[in-house]
Amino acid sequence: MLQIENLRTEFETPRGTVTAVNGVDLHIDNGEIVGLVGESGSGKSVLAQSVMRLVEDPGEITADELLFKGEPLLEKSEAEMTTIRGNEISMVFQDPMNSLNPTITVGEQIAETVRLHQDIGESISLPAEMKRKIIGASKASESWRRAIEMLESVQIPHPESRATDYPHEFSGGMRQRAMIAIALSCEPDLLIADEPTTALDVTIQAQILEELHSILEVFDTSILLITHDLAVVAETCDRVNVMYAGEMVERATTRELFSNPQHPYTQALLASTPQVETAVEELEPIPGTVPEPIDIPYACHFAPRCPEAKEECFEVDPAFRRVGSEDHEAACIRREPVDGEVIENE
Ligand SMILES: Nc1ncnc2c1ncn2[C@@H]1O[C@H](COP(=O)(O)OP(=O)(O)OP(=O)(O)O)[C@@H](O)[C@H]1O
Ligand code: NI
Numbered sequence: 001m002l003q004i005e006n007l008r009t010e011f012e013t014p015r016g017t018v019t020a021v022n023g024v025d026l027h028i029d030n031g032e033i034v035g036l037v038g039e040s041g042s043g044k045s046v047l048a049q050s051v052m053r054l055v056e057d058p059g060e061i062t063a064d065e066l067l068f069k070g071e072p073l074l075e076k077s078e079a080e081m082t083t084i085r086g087n088e089i090s091m092v093f094q095d096p097m098n099s100l101n102p103t104i105t106v107g108e109q110i111a112e113t114v115r116l117h118q119d120i121g122e123s124i125s126l127p128a129e130m131k132r133k134i135i136g137a138s139k140a141s142e143s144w145r146r147a148i149e150m151l152e153s154v155q156i157p158h159p160e161s162r163a164t165d166y167p168h169e170f171s172g173g174m175r176q177r178a179m180i181a182i183a184l185s186c187e188p189d190l191l192i193a194d195e196p197t198t199a200l201d202v203t204i205q206a207q208i209l210e211e212l213h214s215i216l217e218v219f220d221t222s223i224l225l226i227t228h229d230l231a232v233v234a235e236t237c238d239r240v241n242v243m244y245a246g247e248m249v250e251r252a253t254t255r256e257l258f259s260n261p262q263h264p265y266t267q268a269l270l271a272s273t274p275q276v277e278t279a280v281e282e283l284e285p286i287p288g289t290v291p292e293p294i295d296i297p298y299a300c301h302f303a304p305r306c307p308e309a310k311e312e313c314f315e316v317d318p319a320f321r322r323v324g325s326e327d328h329e330a331a332c333i334r335r336e337p338v339d340g341e342v343i344e345n346e
Contacts, residue, residue, distance in 0.1 A: 001190055001222045002028040002051065005065035009043075009050045013060050016294040020046035020059075022246035028190065033216060033223040035237035035254070036081025037230055037269070041290040044226045048192045051224075052091055053081050069189065086117050090188035092179050099179060100167040106178045110147035110185050117186035119285045150181040153218060155211060177211070184219055194226045214238055230273040234258055242266045245301035246293040249318075252328035260322040263330040264309075265302045300332070308334050319343055 008170055020043045028034045036044050049055045050123040051066070053073060066073045068089065076084065084089075092099075101109060144163070151159035154177040167175055193212075213236070216223060225237055233240050233254060240257045240263065241249040250263040261267045268286045288305040298304065298314040306313065313333060321337035323330045329343065 001030050001032070001069060002026070002060075002224070003065055004051070005063060007047065007050060007061070007063040007066060007165040009046050009055055009059055009061050011056075013062075013294075019246050019293045021050060023295065024243070024246075024248050026241055026248070026251075028222050028224060031216065031220060031222055032213070032239065033237045035223055035240040036224060036226045036243060037228060037233055037240060037292050038243035039269070039286070041245075041292070042243045043293070044228075044243055045194055046333055047243070048091065048194055048224065048226055051192065052085055052089060054085075054091075084274065087186050088188055089190045089192065090183040090186060091190065092183045092193045100175060100182075102167050105164050105166055106170065107144065107147045107151070110150050110163075110178070110182050111141070111143040113182050113185045114143040114146045114150075119150070146185065147181075150185050151178070154178070154181045154184075154215070156181075180211075180215070184215065184221065187219060187222055190224065191223045192224045192226070193229070230258075230269060242269065245290050245296065247301055248320075248331065249302065250328075250330040252325045256324055256326045256328045260324045260328065262303075262335055263332050264306045264334070266330075268305075268307075307334035310334070 004024065007021055007024045007026075008019065011018040011020060022043075024043075024047060026034070026036070026047075038044055038045065043160075045308045046055065046059070049059075051068075051073070053061065053076075055061055061074065062207040063074060066238045068084070073081070073084070100106070104112075148159045151163055156162050156174055156177055162170075162174075167178070170178060180193075183193075212223065212225075215221070225233070227233060231262050237254050239253050240251065242246055242257075242263065246266050250261070250266045252259065257266065258270070261270055265286075268284075271284045272286050274283060288304060291301060291304075293301075300306070300309070300313045301314050303309040303313040316333055318331040318333050319342040320329045320331045321335060321342045322328065322339050323335050324338065
C-alpha cells in the first residue's frame with residue numbers, strides 16, 4: 001500500500017534548516033493498521049503531510065522511494081495528487097472542531113464529500129454553495145442517503161436526525177466520528193489518522209478505537225494511526241514505528257514492541273505511559289524535551305536524555321539492527337544485533 005524509504009522533509013527558516021523528517025523508512029501493507037508514535041515535535045505530522053504532499057511552504061520533500069500502490073507520489077502532478085487525496089488517501093486531522101465547517105450541517109458535509117468523490121449522477125458542475133442548496137436541501141438525494149449510512153457506520157445514534165445537526169451540536173466524540181465518516185466517505189485505500197483521540201475522554205477513546213477495527217473490516221482500508229499515546233497503539237495497531245526528533249528509532253509488531261521494547265527511548269516512553277495495571281504514581285516522565293531538529297550536534301538524537309548513553313552514542317550514527325523476533329529493529333548502538341549485523345547507516 002505504502003512504501004517509504006529515506007524520506008527527508010526540511011524547512012528553511014531564518015534560524016536554519018529544520019529537518020523535521022530525517023531519513024525515515026516506513027511501510028504499510030494492505031489492510032494493516034500501523035502505528036506511528038513519539039512525543040510532541042518528533043515529526044509525526046510532517047511525515048503524514050509529506051505522504052499527502054501537503055507540507056507547508058517552504059517545506060521540501062525528498063525520498064529514495066515514496067510509493068503508494070506502487071506509484072511514485074513525488075512524481076505526480078499537483079492535479080494527480082488532488083485526485084489521490086480525494087479518492088485514495090484520506091486524512092483525519094488532529095483537531096476535529098477546526099476541520100469541520102461550523103456553518104454546514106454534518107450530514108451535508110458528508111454528502112458533499114460523497115458527491116465530490118463518487119460518481120453518483122449528482123456531479124453536475126455547479127459551485128458547491130449552489131449544489132448544496134439544490135441537491136442538499138432535497139434530502140431525498142443519493143448522497144444524503146449515503147451520508148446517513150456513513151453516520152450509522154461510525155455509530156452515531158439516530159443518524160437521520162443527527163445528520164441535520166451542526167458541528168457544535170455534536171459532542172467531542174461524535175465530532176471525531178463525523179470526521180472519520182467524512183474521511184471514509186470517499187472509500188479511501190489508506191486512511192491517515194493524526195491523533196484522532198486527543199482531548200477525548202478515555203471511554204470515548206476506547207469506543208472509537210474499537211470502531212476503527214470494524215471500520216477497517218467493512219471498508220477494507222489500511223490505516224496509519226499517529227499518536228503520542230502508546231496505550232492507544234497497544235489496542236489498535238498491528239505494527240508500531242517509534243519516532244524521535246525526526247528519526248525512526250524502533251519498529252516491530254505491536255506484541256513484540258510491548259513485550260520486548262529495546263530502544264531506550266521506547267522503554268522511557270512506555271514507562272511514562274499509563275497502562276492498565278500501572279498506578280499513576282509509578283509513571284516516570286522522560287526528563288528533558290525533544291530537541292528542535294536544527295543542526296542537532298550529536299549522532300543519536302536521544303543521547304542527551306538517555307540513561308544508557310556513553311560517549312560514542314554522541315559520535316557514532318545509530319544504525320538499525322535486529323533486536324528480536326518478527327522483524328523487530330532498533331537504532332541504538334548499545335544493543336547487540338541478534339544476527340550480528342547492522343542494517344545500514346541512515
Ligand atoms: N512549517 C514548518 N516550518 C518550520 N518547522 C516546522 C514546520 N512544521 C513543522 N515544523 C517543525 O518540525 C518538527 C516536527 O513537527 P511535527 O508537527 O511533525 O511534530 P509531531 O510529532 O506531529 O508533534 P505533535 O505530537 O505535537 O503533533 C517540529 O520541530 C516543528 O517545529
Ligand atoms: Ni502532530
